Amino acid sequence: MNVNFQNLNDGDNLNKDDFYVKFKERLDDVTSFPADYTFKFIYPTSEETMNAIKGIFVKANPKYDYKASKNRKYTSISVQIYALDSDQVIKFYNEVSKINGVIML
Incomplete structure (x- = not known):
């Protein structure tokens, strides 16, 4: 791609x-790593997409925050982790970028 x-x-x-x-x-x-880092994504509301995103972060002890759009067509998810370095942050962005329909903020 x-x-x-x-x-x-x-x-x-x-x-x-x-x-x-x-x-x-x-x-x-x-950023002075290690540090808390928050990822923000928007995706067409789908449990499958949400689970795919969460699956990427499962070993990073994440904290999640969700918000549905007014018409519930889209959902935003914030994922906070304790990142060890910028390479780890980029690795997570690369993995999420493979999920169809996800917008990375």
Whole structure:
């Protein structure tokens, strides 16, 4: 899959690998790991999708927070973990990116 990511600060279109390289640099600049880290995702409401997301984080002792949209068509999920380093954060984003229909915030 060839995905383009928009770098919000300078407008460059980046491929997925380049995006994660820059993202890792920014994470390391702004976060002192180990630290609490919160992931936020939006997905079309589906128990299957929710379970797929939760399955990725199961070994990380996560805390979840959910919120359904007004018409319940979409659900947002926040997943908080104690992340050891930026590589772990990126690994989780990579795994979630494989789930169809999930928007990563």
